[in-house]
Amino acid sequence: MATWTNETAKSALLEMFSAAIKSADPHAALLDALPEKPPGRCIVVGAGKASAAMAAALEAAWPDVPLSGVVVTRYGHAVPTRKVRIIEAAHPVSDSMSEVASMLILESLKNLTPDDLVIALISGGGSALMALPRTGITLADKQAVNKALLRSGATIQEMNAVRKHFSDIKGGRLALAALPAKVVTLVISDVPGDNPEDIASGPTLPDNSTIEQVREILHRYQIELPEHVSQVLAEKRETVSAKAIQVDVRMIATPSKALLSAAAVARKMGIAPVILGDALEGESAQLGIVMAGIARSVKHHGLPVKTPAVLLSGGETTVTIGSCSAKRGGRNTEFLLSLVNALAGETHIWGMAGDSDGIDGTEDAAGAFICPDTLSRAQEKGVSGKQMLEEHDSYSFFAALNDLIKTGPTLTNVNDIRAILIV
Structure with a gap:
């Protein structure tokens, strides 16, 4: 483009973001990963923000197979299905429907035979959406620990290691319940590194975490447990090993594929793409x-x-919120607010960041844009970028400038997409 304006830059960035999301469309991604149709029953179970869309795609691909089963997704992410029951529950902190969905999923797996097939549809968000507390631990206990982990700055891998030891369905226990049927797990990855054991806390995968690791994580982030919860965790319980279950995992969409799709769009525009990595972690503000x-x-x-x-x-x-009282925002808008503060009005640089599921944190925006004049426009409105970053109020900052990106639920989830355009 000969002349770049805020409008042309935003349009280019949004086209890249849209291409990344489209690459993870369950209807297209699922077709090449389907197993052979079973001689017996086919039970469909699943959890995650994309799981309902995956179930609908499976029904469309196998109209001649008598499917049944239960899938749980986030409120607002359900899609119409004819055979598979869709339940909506809360995210990122579980609610009673998360527990109900888990019990119904396990109920659907009773009395299976070796001729039966279980297809597990797993995507990001499944840990909160499919919550079955370990015997002796209540849902309120799990909610309290999860809230503390979310505020602590723990990584998704650390949080899910803890969640497995608090659960009777995660860490391979769903696969145990499906025996002796064959289990095929179709996964849309939203975690750095694409380790399927970390996605939705690996309900059909072996659990390689240990109780010692869990205790270390809780100690490091200063998360105190009620006495009865500590007693339950002290009881010896074997983790699910690879020998105990059969493992057939098929990754159908990943962050790396999404970034490659965004890069292809950039090249067509005459913009040189540099993919810095699909698994960047750390504090949003520092990044x-x-x-x-x-x-x-x-x-x-x-x-x-x-x-x-x-x-x-x-x-x-x-x-990391810590003990302070956070306002509104998610990791993408926090990253952008830190980025624009650091750029300090640098010209010819635009940026966007958004969660591919369409929801940044718990807000109604996927993310936001930054422009060379973002700070000056904020100043005119009496809005301080530095103060709002300190208060973790990044959503309000970009809302004041009308620079939020609102896509609504995309029905997929391959994590965050960040793009910085320099011309």
């Missing part, structure tokens, strides 16, 4: 500062790429 430095290097020195260029990255950062 914003780092990315500002890379963007400046591209602009002023042509390193590591000459302009026009776009820096693409994925992964899942964290926002």
